[in-house]
Amino acid sequence: xxxxxxxxxxxxxxxxxxxxxxxxxxxxxxxxxxxxxxxxxxxxxxxxxxxxxxxxxxxxxxxxxxxxxxxxxxxxxxxxxxxxxxxxxxxxxxxxxxxxxxxxxxxxxxxxxxxxxxxxxxxxxxxxxxxxxxxxxxxxxxxxxxxxxxxxxxxxxxxxxxxxxxxxxxxxxxxxxxxxxxxxxxxxxxxxxxxxxxxxxxxxxxxxxxxxxxxxxxxxxxxxxxxxxxxxxxxxxxxxxxxxx
Numbered sequence: 418x419x420x421x422x423x424x425x426x427x428x429x430x431x432x433x434x435x436x437x438x439x440x441x442x443x444x445x446x447x448x449x450x451x452x453x454x455x456x457x458x459x460x461x462x463x464x465x466x467x468x469x470x471x472x473x474x475x476x477x478x479x480x481x482x483x484x485x486x487x488x489x490x491x492x493x494x495x496x497x498x499x500x501x502x503x504x505x506x507x508x509x510x511x512x513x514x515x516x517x518x519x520x521x522x523x524x525x526x527x528x529x530x531x532x533x534x535x536x537x538x539x540x541x542x543x544x545x546x547x548x549x550x551x552x553x554x555x556x557x558x559x560x561x562x563x564x565x566x567x568x569x570x571x572x573x574x575x576x577x578x579x580x581x582x583x584x585x586x587x588x589x590x591x592x593x594x595x596x597x598x599x600x601x602x603x604x605x606x607x608x609x610x611x612x613x614x615x616x617x618x619x620x621x622x623x624x625x626x627x628x629x630x631x632x633x634x635x636x637x638x639x640x641x642x643x644x645x646x647x648x649x650x651x652x653x654x655x656x657x658x659x660x661x662x
Contacts, residue, residue, distance in 0.1 A: 459565040465575050469559040470586025473606045477613075478562050488617050489564055491634075493571045495624045499636040500568055511644060518623075518649035519570045522616055526577045529612050533584050533605065540596055554590045574616060581609050623653060 469475035478485055505512045542549055564575050585606060592602040620626070624639050646652040 462565045462567045463572070464563050464565045465579060467562045467564065467579055467582055469562065470557065470582055471589045471606070472557065473589075473610070474582050474585055475557070475559040477610050479560075486562065486564070488621070489575075491626055492574070492617055492620045493564075493566050493568070495620065495626045495634050495636065496571050497566075497568045498634055499624060499639065500570075502636050503640060511640070514643055514648050516570075521650075522619060523570070523573050523577075526574075526612060526616065529608070530577065530580060530584070533581075533588075533609075536605075537584065537587055537591070540591055542594075542596055549594070552594060554593060556586070556590075577616075578613060581613070585609060622657060623649065 467478070469478055499515065500512070503512050503515065544550065564578070566572050566575055588597070588602050588605060591597050624634075624636060626634055642652045642656070643649055646655060
């Protein structure tokens with residue numbers, strides 16, 4: 418089994434498969450047992466490694482004893498369970514209705530990313546200035562965070578987190594060099610983290626993740642509601658709009 422690993426250097430590495438050592442049947446049995454014990458926990462999933470670039474983003478990802486990462490995992494599991502449950506052959510319209518809603522969530526994130534990229538590109542400084550050309554930014558070094566996924570929508574969300582972490586790092590560097598207005602970095606950092614939290618909250622609330630009984634998540638109630646209202650948006654407007662979890 419192989420895992421695709423995406424790092425902040427944007428390299429993709431493939432981990433080697435477990436290799437069975439040739440020998441007697443007894444030795445092969447022992448080796449097979451050892452190989453099984455060493456199998457990765459998240460088989461059949463891709464994983465992305467995020468290296469937090471700023472203190473703000475690191476605090477966000479590691480706050481409350483990993484509650485944020487657990488929230489990401491809840492969303493990943495719910496999305497995966499949902500699309501595995503809905504039969505795309507028998508109910509293509511239902512699948513498309515659900516995907517249309519996810520596309521709206523992703524588009525909101527894309528707008529924020531595009532605005533931030535445009536802002537960063539607009540920052541100008543004199544590259545011929547002897548002082549600026551002599552400065553050097555020393556990046557932070559925090560423990561990396563691993564996120565696991567096996568669905569297109571979760572991938573798009575994690576890619577957003579990955580890219581916004583990099584953009585925040587650039588913003589922090591520019592802020593350290595005195596290239597930003599006083600309030601620009603803290604305001605944008607706040608808005609980025611808020612957008613990530615909002616995605617998680619929307620998915621949890623709409624897919625009924627937070628209201629599930631003890632045990633694994635089941636998308637049955639959500640699927641029934643979407644079939645009833647013909648769209649996720651109509652279901653939200655009729656039953657979830659203005660309600661707190």
